Amino acid sequence: METPGRRERKKAATRQALADAALKLFLERGYDQVSIRDIAEEADVSTTTLFKHFPGKEALVFDQDQDREALFIAVVRQRREGQSVVDALREHVLDGWLKLADHPQMAEYTDLVNSTPALQTYGERMWTRHTAALSAAIAEDAGVAPDNISCQALARFVLDIPALTRGRPEPRKAVEEIFDLLTHGWRMP
Structure with a gap:
């Protein structure tokens, strides 16, 4: 099995950070009270970056x-x-x-x-x-x-x-x- 390169590791880390941020916020506030912008800010990325990794808000809950x-x-x-x-x-x-x-x-x-x-x-x-x-x-x-x-x-x-x-x-x-x-x-x- 090939070890992922730096770029792939960074993408995976960003994806995981987004999923973790989303779950944290959803559990704290409730799903409907959290926006895409809230999640992106919590993960310290842009909403554009979020959408490069996830097609929508629901997908963040089922990240795997x-x-x-x-x-x-x-x-x-x-x-x-x-x-x-x-x-x-x-x-x-x-x-x-x-x-x-x-x-x-x-x-x-x-x-x-x-x-x-x-x-x-x-x-x-x-x-x-x-x-x-x-x-x-x-x-x-x-x-x-x-x-x-x-x-x-x-x-x-x-x-x-x-x-x-x-x-x-x-x-x-x-x-x-x-x-x-x-x-x-x-x-x-």
Whole structure:
């Protein structure tokens, strides 16, 4: 893997500073009380610079959107030889989602998204796009049509795991139960 050059590092740092500033302000004041100009000022950049990194205010809340989608696709395409798609996705969710779920700001972040209609709508569109991309990668791997319903269902269920397990007393156990269902089918509890 190639180390990013200075320019790429600076761009990534600016992007992260913008996302961090936006989240800080949104949590302090509320989403609707914060302007693009407020965010740019907090990050010490121009609004033009902000728009070079993010298409709009909602995207600042979901700043790792593209990275997450690419990572899910890579999990399918670059899994270990002999590892099933479901097992690779299980490993990825257990390693990634559970760390995010333990983040000290996760409850505040979730409340922000759930209490802001514009963010809910944006998030739903984002997850729909992720579902389509992940489903296409699974279908390609399986050698079936991109609109295969089983691939779409698997992608949808996997991407819904964070919402299904959020707030559970034992999130790891909940994630394992869902993947056991996906692997072995329905069994009476």
